[in-house]
Amino acid sequence: MALLQISEPGMSAAPHKHNLAVGIDLGTTNSLVATVRSGMSTVLQDEHGHALLPSVVRYLENNGVEVGHDAQAQQSTDPTNTIVSVKRFMGRGLKDIANRAHIPYRFVENTNKESNGMLQIETRVGNKSPVEISAEILKTLRTRAEKALGGELTGAVITVPAYFDEAQRQATKDAARLAGIHVLRLLNEPTAAAVAYGLDNASEGVYVIYDLGGGTFDISVLRLSKGVFEVLATNGDSALGGDDFDHRIFCWILDQIRLKVPNFSPLSEEDTRLLLTKSRQAKEWLTDNYESQITCKLSNGYFVDITLNVSQFNEFTQNLVSKTLNPTRKAIRDAGLSLDEINGVVLVGGATRMPHIRHAVADFFKQEPLTNLDPDKVVALGAAIQANVLAGNRSDKDLLLLDVTPLSLGLETMGGLVEKIIPRNATLPVARAQEFTTFKDGQTAMSFHVLQGERELVSDCRSLAKFELRGIPPMAAGAARIRVTFQIDADGLLSVSAKEQTSGLESHVVVKPSYGLSDEEIGNMLKSSFLAAENDKQARAVREAQVEAARLLESITFAMDQDADKILSPDEKEAIYSQMEALKEIMKSDDSQAINRATEKLNKSTESFAARRMDASVTKALAGQNLDSLEI
Ligand code: AMP
Numbered sequence: 001m002a003l004l005q006i007s008e009p010g011m012s013a014a015p016h017k018h019n020l021a022v023g024i025d026l027g028t029t030n031s032l033v034a035t036v037r038s039g040m041s042t043v044l045q046d047e048h049g050h051a052l053l054p055s056v057v058r059y060l061e062n063n064g065v066e067v068g069h070d071a072q073a074q075q076s077t078d079p080t081n082t083i084v085s086v087k088r089f090m091g092r093g094l095k096d097i098a099n100r101a102h103i104p105y106r107f108v109e110n111t112n113k114e115s116n117g118m119l120q121i122e123t124r125v126g127n128k129s130p131v132e133i134s135a136e137i138l139k140t141l142r143t144r145a146e147k148a149l150g151g152e153l154t155g156a157v158i159t160v161p162a163y164f165d166e167a168q169r170q171a172t173k174d175a176a177r178l179a180g181i182h183v184l185r186l187l188n189e190p191t192a193a194a195v196a197y198g199l200d201n202a203s204e205g206v207y208v209i210y211d212l213g214g215g216t217f218d219i220s221v222l223r224l225s226k227g228v229f230e231v232l233a234t235n236g237d238s239a240l241g242g243d244d245f246d247h248r249i250f251c252w253i254l255d256q257i258r259l260k261v262p263n264f265s266p267l268s269e270e271d272t273r274l275l276l277t278k279s280r281q282a283k284e285w286l287t288d289n290y291e292s293q294i295t296c297k298l299s300n301g302y303f304v305d306i307t308l309n310v311s312q313f314n315e316f317t318q319n320l321v322s323k324t325l326n327p328t329r330k331a332i333r334d335a336g337l338s339l340d341e342i343n344g345v346v347l348v349g350g351a352t353r354m355p356h357i358r359h360a361v362a363d364f365f366k367q368e369p370l371t372n373l374d375p376d377k378v379v380a381l382g383a384a385i386q387a388n389v390l391a392g393n394r395s396d397k398d399l400l401l402l403d404v405t406p407l408s409l410g411l412e413t414m415g416g417l418v419e420k421i422i423p424r425n426a427t428l429p430v431a432r433a434q435e436f437t438t439f440k441d442g443q444t445a446m447s448f449h450v451l452q453g454e455r456e457l458v459s460d461c462r463s464l465a466k467f468e469l470r471g472i473p474p475m476a477a478g479a480a481r482i483r484v485t486f487q488i489d490a491d492g493l494l495s496v497s498a499k500e501q502t503s504g505l506e507s508h509v510v511v512k513p514s515y516g517l518s519d520e521e522i523g524n525m526l527k528s529s530f531l532a533a534e535n536d537k538q539a540r541a542v543r544e545a546q547v548e549a550a551r552l553l554e555s556i557t558f559a560m561d562q563d564a565d566k567i568l569s570p571d572e573k574e575a576i577y578s579q580m581e582a583l584k585e586i587m588k589s590d591d592s593q594a595i596n597r598a599t600e601k602l603n604k605s606t607e608s609f610a611a612r613r614m615d616a617s618v619t620k621a622l623a624g625q626n627l628d629s630l631e632i
Helices: 069-073 130-149 166-178 189-201 242-260 269-286 310-323 325-334 355-365 378-390 519-531 533-567 570-587 592-605 607-622
Strands: 021-026 030-037 040-043 056-059 065-067 082-084 107-109 119-123 126-128 155-160 183-188 205-212 217-225 228-237 291-297 303-309 344-348 400-404 409-413 417-422 430-436 445-452 462-470 482-488 494-500 506-510
Touching: 021 130, 021 189, 021 378, 030 130, 030 378, 040 378, 056 069, 056 130, 065 069, 065 130, 069 082, 119 130, 130 166, 155 166, 155 189, 155 378, 166 183, 183 189, 183 378, 189 205, 189 217, 189 228, 189 344, 189 378, 205 325, 205 355, 217 325, 228 325, 242 269, 242 303, 242 310, 269 291, 269 303, 269 310, 303 310, 310 325, 310 355, 325 355, 344 355, 344 378, 409 430, 409 482, 417 430, 417 482, 417 533, 445 494, 462 494, 462 506, 533 570, 533 592, 533 607, 570 592, 592 607
Parallel strands: 021 155, 155 183, 205 344, 228 400
Antiparallel strands: 021 030, 030 040, 056 065, 056 082, 107 119, 119 126, 205 217, 217 228, 291 303, 409 417, 409 445, 430 482, 445 462, 482 494, 494 506
């Protein structure tokens, strides 16, 4: 695959001036900020020496806000005002988070028209959007960085899961803006990890980045070569992470309690949060120990005292581990690689510390994964290196970062079919254009429907946006040339424009979908596209045959209305009408070949009618003219 040259913004800045730029890993569980100092990428610590900032925000009674460890310490006692894992709700509407049984928040829909139905969380100081909550985390990191670096930041590279769709990316950018941070670029987390590994180890070859964080799983296949990073494929599950392992322990604890006390009363919000925290501690303890003692007192006075050992934990979380391997297989298949072509596997994310994850990865790839960089810091370190380049501090060779689109993007065409313009796994940034034309004579407007997904039919894809191009000069059907350009920038945001070539008339839309794709939706869309490939091919053939038939029927109906009585004998007229009726009947079937045959038959039997019409119109046009007045 050819590599694209990307000229980076800021590359021309004066090399002697050091711009303060940071990389921010805005994680589900923890967030970090890093910068390049004396050529070394380093994570910045707070005044207590903490590198990780828990991604926890607590709203206080006096309108104050606590972020990080202080907030985390209160999450059991003040669960509804202490927001954890807010990243899961970025760019989401209420309907996207169907499974909220173990989430202790009260969600409300944002009624503000601008917000496109995004959710909000009710707190004691009012309703807060995930963007506002994330902005608090970013503000804290910004303050930490400005204190450590002694000046105002020029900008930041912020990392997002590779699977984040446009809504989630936009929400992340909005949060940064709210925190007063200039975003140099959003960068996929696995790509950032590759930057850190690639430069530190000067590795070459094909690498897989296996990233299991608190709330998301991403798998990326990257090719590293002489400082150039090319993402060959990505896959993942945006609702799978360490939190799910905690939740399994939580359910196991409840089962154990109910074995002893069958009609144990439902847990309060505080107890739920407390037990989830205990579950997480037990999980982390089991990484280095054989068993974990779980003890705590619930609000009804019940005292929990249970021992969990590694083999029990491994057993009831085994299918979560397996769940990471399906997307892994798909990404490798999409990259067109076999396992023996993979030079190394990099582990990223705190949850990859779990030994059974490491074993499963080693078994799957038949090689030990690379773990020499801290899995919690590697993303922030890579983001800082990229920020340093984008801020113009590095005048040496460009660092190229190529990401890919997770799902295909296309346009609706006649018959409810989708014409793919940018295929999935196309390298970003990307721009692709295709020409479309009008369906009817004199058509002066066209409406465009932008879709995302792998299936052939509009009804099976996800609608992203609709827009119109009006004022097209009237022409015969098929004569207008409308060039539609799809452009995805380096942050993964899509804009679509349509331009009529002769008049220069233009219209465009920037896609900011009202909802992000739910985690299951992406997985299901890909799965169903593989399963339905054959059916889709047939459905496409039927729709195409129907469109062709409709086009022919429309033009013959018009011609018959105009000229049938003048040109055709009653028998000829009758024959054509009866074939038209026959075609209309066959069109209702899903037999594309039969529709094509009937269309062809009608086409053939109206050839002589069309020829006679042509003769008649030429005769009429020439009537009363002499040869000299004709321009030949
Ligand atoms: P991240 O989103 O990358 O910060 O990852 C956070 C996740 O890593 C959380 O689910 C943590 O519980 C998990 N984690 C951190 N340290 C450990 C550990 N030693 N063993 C198991 N899981 C861990």
